[in-house]
Amino acid sequence: METIAALSTPPGAGGIAIIRLSGAAAHTIASRIFDPWPSDSDYFHLYLGYIYDPDSQQKLDQVLLTLMPAGRSYTGEKMAEIHCHGGLYNSKKILSLLFSLGAAAAPPGEFTKRAYLNGRLDLTQAEAVISLIEAESEAGLVAATTQLAGGLSEFVNKMLAQINQILAAIEVEIDLLAEEGLNYSRPEVTVSLLALEQKCRDLLASYQRGRLLYSGIKVVLVGRPNVGKSSLLNALLVEDRALVSAISGTTRDVISASLEIGGIKVELSDTAGLDETLAVDSPQAELEALGMARTKEWLEQAALVLLVLDQSQLLTDFEVELYRKIRDKPHLLILNKQDKAPAFSESELRRRFIYEGEILGCVGAREQIRIDAVVAGIAGFIGTQTAVSGDSAVMISQQRHYDLLCMVSAGLTEALELLKTGAPPLDMLAEELHQIRFCLLAITGAESRDAEGLLDIVFSQFCVGK
Numbered sequence: 001m002e003t004i005a006a007l008s009t010p011p012g013a014g015g016i017a018i019i020r021l022s023g024a025a026a027h028t029i030a031s032r033i034f035d036p037w038p039s040d041s042d043y044f045h046l047y048l049g050y051i052y053d054p055d056s057q058q059k060l061d062q063v064l065l066t067l068m069p070a071g072r073s074y075t076g077e078k079m080a081e082i083h084c085h086g087g088l089y090n091s092k093k094i095l096s097l098l099f100s101l102g103a104a105a106a107p108p109g110e111f112t113k114r115a116y117l118n119g120r121l122d123l124t125q126a127e128a129v130i131s132l133i134e135a136e137s138e139a140g141l142v143a144a145t146t147q148l149a150g151g152l153s154e155f156v157n158k159m160l161a162q163i164n165q166i167l168a169a170i171e172v173e174i175d176l177l178a179e180e181g182l183n184y185s186r187p188e189v190t191v192s193l194l195a196l197e198q199k200c201r202d203l204l205a206s207y208q209r210g211r212l213l214y215s216g217i218k219v220v221l222v223g224r225p226n227v228g229k230s231s232l233l234n235a236l237l238v239e240d241r242a243l244v245s246a247i248s249g250t251t252r253d254v255i256s257a258s259l260e261i262g263g264i265k266v267e268l269s270d271t272a273g274l275d276e277t278l279a280v281d282s283p284q285a286e287l288e289a290l291g292m293a294r295t296k297e298w299l300e301q302a303a304l305v306l307l308v309l310d311q312s313q314l315l316t317d318f319e320v321e322l323y324r325k326i327r328d329k330p331h332l333l334i335l336n337k338q339d340k341a342p343a344f345s346e347s348e349l350r351r352r353f354i355y356e357g358e359i360l361g362c363v364g365a366r367e368q369i370r371i372d373a374v375v376a377g378i379a380g381f382i383g384t385q386t387a388v389s390g391d392s393a394v395m396i397s398q399q400r401h402y403d404l405l406c407m408v409s410a411g412l413t414e415a416l417e418l419l420k421t422g423a424p425p426l427d428m429l430a431e432e433l434h435q436i437r438f439c440l441l442a443i444t445g446a447e448s449r450d451a452e453g454l455l456d457i458v459f460s461q462f463c464v465g466k
């Protein structure tokens with residue numbers, strides 16, 4: 001395998017940039033451009049020296065160099081890391097020297113792919129590296145670290161060990177029964193498979209939670225114009241993000257921004273107010289209609305809708321209608337402008353909306369923000385979505401794992417159906433268990449280190465230098 005090199009830190013100006021080299025020639029190539037080359041050349045030490053151009057002997061940058069031996073580096077190959085001064089030109093210049101000395105440019109994810117191919121990581125751990133790099137919240141980071149530490153692999157390997165055991169027993173049985181012609185009766189196999197089926201279901205059930213921890217949750221603010229949606233967005237973000245004015249129809253386009261609530265990333269979107277009383281001949285009508293169409297699109301994608309009402313204005317039939325439209329989605333009812341005298345009572349609101357749930361009061365106006373109830377409402381919803389089902393904290397968040405576990409679960413159901421007959425055809429049962437085994441192995445990638453197609457899909461999601 002050729003020796004590869006890449007910039008592992010983001011391109012651009014910065015204090016330090018790190019260039020990585022991996023492969024059999026990594027140390028030799030590094031020795032051609034680093035001076036003074038350490039006479040002891042111990043591994044995992046930082047050596048201070050200069051990068052120089054071997055042709056012109058010109059010094060280029062003062063850097064730190066680390067060498068790592070094969071078998072104890074990230075990739076499992078000989079590696080060198082050059083910590084040079086940040087700056088795109090400088091790092092590019094050093095990289096081009098490495099290329100001129102025979103290193104190849106590393107494609108995205110190549111370092112982690114080699115780590116996997118050399119058995120330093122299994123596939124779920126390699127996938128966790130992407131998740132860790134991309135994590136945007138505390139919860140996403142913790143979930144990625146758990147997977148990187150091997151949490152999911154351990155879970156899958158335990159299931160695999162049980163399947164192997166059952167399979168081995170059945171293979172023996174197949175031989176025995178062929179000789180003695182007995183009926184197969186092993187109730188403990190059914191019990192074990194039932195337990196595995198349950199574990200598998202619990203893990204599958206964690207998928208939605210896993211997705212949410214990584215990708216966050218989409219929350220959309222809707223309501224009539226002027227009720228204070230943009231004010232509420234600004235208050236939640238603690239930032240004047242959206243324009244606020246007493247003019248109805250101030251917000252025309254969707255404005256999205258992220259914040260963190262309960263460790264989860266919340267993507268909050270403010271939308272154009274919805275109104276039924278558009279003057280069709282007004283010059284603004286077309287613009288307003290476009291804004292409202294966009295609000296409706298956003299509503300479709302929302303995981304949670306915040307319907308904002310202005311308690312100082314009479315409830316309108318349109319708001320009742322709007323509530324009917326969103327009531328089947330997870331939602332929170334927010335009564336804004338609590339600092340003003342109410343124009344309708346809570347009981348009127350409940351009666352007209354046919355609503356029994358919680359009503360969250362708030363003040364979004366800049367000078368006197370009171371939004372605790374809204375934050376608590378969103379946190380409460382997140383809590384219901386992230387509650388752990390089953391007795392395991394292990395979870396899945398990737399489609400690939402989900403699809404394979406669905407196949408494992410279907411296989412277990414099939415195997416249990418066969419066992420229900422009392423006299424299952426053992427070769428069919430064994431075949432079913434082999435399929436399950438194959439899917440479990442595919443999750444950790446234990447038997448696909450040479451399956452190029454699969455690896456390309458997994459590692460193409462990486463950035464260069466990782």
Ligand SMILES: Nc1nc2c(ncn2[C@@H]2O[C@H](COP(=O)(O)OP(=O)(O)OP(=O)(O)O)[C@@H](O)[C@H]2O)c(=O)[nH]1
Nearest residue numbers: 225226227228229230231249250251273337364365
């Ligand atoms: N008194 C009071 N005024 C508020 C409150 N929240 C917002 N406002 C005022 O209400 C007006 C409308 O606020 P916006 O946040 O622009 O309302 P909006 O719902 O985004 O309106 P559109 O963008 O037109 O749909 C502004 O003058 C705000 O200052 C509140 O809690 N109390």
Ligand SMILES: [Mg+2]
Nearest residue numbers: 229230250251
């Ligand atoms: Mg607005």
